[in-house]
Amino acid sequence: MTTLEEVQVRIVGQAPGTSGLARRLMRSSLLKAIASPLLVLVIWEMAVRCGLLDSRFFPAPTSVFAELFRLLQSGELLGDLGWTTQRVAIGFLLGAIPGILLGLALGLSPLLNALLLPIIGAIYPVPKIALFPLVMMFFGLGETSKWAIVAIAVFFQVFFSTLAGVVNIDPIYLDVARNFGAGRWQTYRSIALPAAMPYVLTGCQLGLGMALIVVVVAEQFGTKNGLGFLIWRSWQIFEVRDMFVGLMTVALLGSVLQFLMIKLELRLVRWKSRPNPPSLV
Amino acid sequence: MEVTALDNFDLRIADGEFICIVGPSGCGKTTLLRILAGLELPTAGAVDITRRDSGRPLTSMIFQETSIFPWLSVRHNVAYGLEMRRVEPATRNRIVDHFLELTGLARFADAYPHQLSGGMKQRVSVARAFANDPEILLMDEPFAALDEQTKITLQQELLKLWSETRKTVVFITHSIDEALVLADRIIVLSGRPGKLKADIAVGFARPRLVQELKADAEFGRLWHDIWSLLRTAGAAS
Numbered sequence: 054m055t056t057l058e059e060v061q062v063r064i065v066g067q068a069p070g071t072s073g074l075a076r077r078l079m080r081s082s083l084l085k086a087i088a089s090p091l092l093v094l095v096i097w098e099m100a101v102r103c104g105l106l107d108s109r110f111f112p113a114p115t116s117v118f119a120e121l122f123r124l125l126q127s128g129e130l131l132g133d134l135g136w137t138t139q140r141v142a143i144g145f146l147l148g149a150i151p152g153i154l155l156g157l158a159l160g161l162s163p164l165l166n167a168l169l170l171p172i173i174g175a176i177y178p179v180p181k182i183a184l185f186p187l188v189m190m191f192f193g194l195g196e197t198s199k200w201a202i203v204a205i206a207v208f209f210q211v212f213f214s215t216l217a218g219v220v221n222i223d224p225i226y227l228d229v230a231r232n233f234g235a236g237r238w239q240t241y242r243s244i245a246l247p248a249a250m251p252y253v254l255t256g257c258q259l260g261l262g263m264a265l266i267v268v269v270v271a272e273q274f275g276t277k278n279g280l281g282f283l284i285w286r287s288w289q290i291f292e293v294r295d296m297f298v299g300l301m302t303v304a305l306l307g308s309v310l311q312f313l314m315i316k317l318e319l320r321l322v323r324w325k326s327r328p329n330p331p332s333l334v
Numbered sequence: 335m336e337v338t339a340l341d342n343f344d345l346r347i348a349d350g351e352f353i354c355i356v357g358p359s360g361c362g363k364t365t366l367l368r369i370l371a372g373l374e375l376p377t378a379g380a381v382d383i384t385r386r387d388s389g390r391p392l393t394s395m396i397f398q399e400t401s402i403f404p405w406l407s408v409r410h411n412v413a414y415g416l417e418m419r420r421v422e423p424a425t426r427n428r429i430v431d432h433f434l435e436l437t438g439l440a441r442f443a444d445a446y447p448h449q450l451s452g453g454m455k456q457r458v459s460v461a462r463a464f465a466n467d468p469e470i471l472l473m474d475e476p477f478a479a480l481d482e483q484t485k486i487t488l489q490q491e492l493l494k495l496w497s498e499t500r501k502t503v504v505f506i507t508h509s510i511d512e513a514l515v516l517a518d519r520i521i522v523l524s525g526r527p528g529k530l531k532a533d534i535a536v537g538f539a540r541p542r543l544v545q546e547l548k549a550d551a552e553f554g555r556l557w558h559d560i561w562s563l564l565r566t567a568g569a570a571s
Binding site: 225226228229230231232233234235236239243244247248250322323324325326 | 371372373391393394395397399401403404405406414415417418419446447448449462466
């Protein structure tokens with residue numbers, strides 16, 4: 054007879070919180086994310102102060118921030134931000150809604166597809182900014198022409214994404230809809246739109262990016278407000294600090310809009326399994 | 335290119351009958367079902383279904399692949415046919431709750447399909463078709479993609495569901511076992527183009543228990559007969 058020695062297996066987890074502040078900071082993804090931009094700013098600041106960089110072209114970050122606060126206090130910056138946001142929002146809706154509707158219609162109707170896709174496809178390759186003079190001739194120099202050019206830019210992104218979404222619907226879902234007696238409109242609402250929704254939202258995200266590009270250029274003409282105007286004017290009067298403030302604010306607006314789109318996607322497409330949920334940062 | 339999938343095919347099905355159609359691959363079984371479902375039109379011939387009640391749909395299909403909508407919760411998937419027919423919400427909820435209960439899905443009513451196993455997904459598909467209350471239920475190898483144990487469980491559940499509703503069912507399968515377990519009559523088709531080869535009555539008493547049927551000597555004899563028919567059907571595979 055042999056005696057069996059008792060074997061014990063212990064699984065020990067490391068207790069959290071013992072690693073010290075420094076190590077926790079090292080691990081923090083937020084810190085990693087801001088470390089390198091911060092370093093660039095510090096080097097930039099020092100380079101300007103030592104005279105290595107010409108402050109007329111590269112104003113010191115501290116002076117840019119001072120200008121930012123001045124523009125915030127005078128209300129100028131918030132006014133410009135408000136105008137640009139409004140133009141993007143109105144133009145986006147004017148472009149996205151027809152984009153979704155036509156994308157669904159052309160995706161499900163071979164007849165409409167054959168009739169309309171050639172026209173849309175012919176206009177698509179024209180750089181949208183190149184259409185702006187024509188748009189101004191139609192709609193004048195005012196707000197309408199800015200909404201219109203943003204709408205055109207957004208439309209194509211949303212339209213083609215939606216169309217791709219509908220074309221990629223698994224045919225079995227359309228079979229089910231037919232077998233269960235869904236009419237044309239019911240099929241649009243119950244199958245085409247929800248099935249294409251992830252594509253639609255990708256199109257909207259790309260569309261927002263395009264909208265910002267287009268609006269900043271459009272604000273060069275026939276207006277005295279908006280972030281685009283701020284940037285172009287600072288170029289004309291050689292006020293580089295204002296230019297940096299304008300660029301920073303546009304970038305911030307873009308990030309906020311993308312953040313809102315991701316929030317919207319998480320809400321509207323709850324049904325998707327997500328091995329890698331979209332990051333909110 | 336046109337392929338003749340079915341040729342000279344005449345079949346009468348009585349109300350409340352459970353019919354299984356077996357045949358080699360490519361014998362036109364699925365085409366037959368799609369014609370019955372109104373998803374394809376026959377190039378010649380006709381399908382006549384006697385409607386007892388003009389408010390009821392003619393057919394509801396349970397598909398082979400996953401066909402439940404990933405963007406709808408289990409509850410809304412089961413309610414789909416009723417919603418398309420604009421059945422009023424109170425009635426609709428009552429019917430949906432009933433079939434969620436019968437198929438054991440009540441606990442998962444608010445889950446989305448990606449959270450369910452393959453067997454659960456097919457239960458949703460079965461519940462969706464039954465809840466729609468059609469004249470004829472069409473099933474296109476609904477359990478073919480499932481593992482053996484899940485398959486037997488679902489066959490048993492289908493038998494129970496059928497004994498409570500007594501729907502007319504046309505069920506397509508590759509599996510002789512499955513046909514014998516479920517059907518009142520088995521239609522054997524020959525290979526390409528599909529022709530009616532034999533019409534076999536299956537007399538096992540109901541309610542049926544799958545494991546006891548398989549131990550029955552008659553089960554083995556019928557299995558053997560049908561296998562012989564399929565082998566001589568030419569394109570047996």
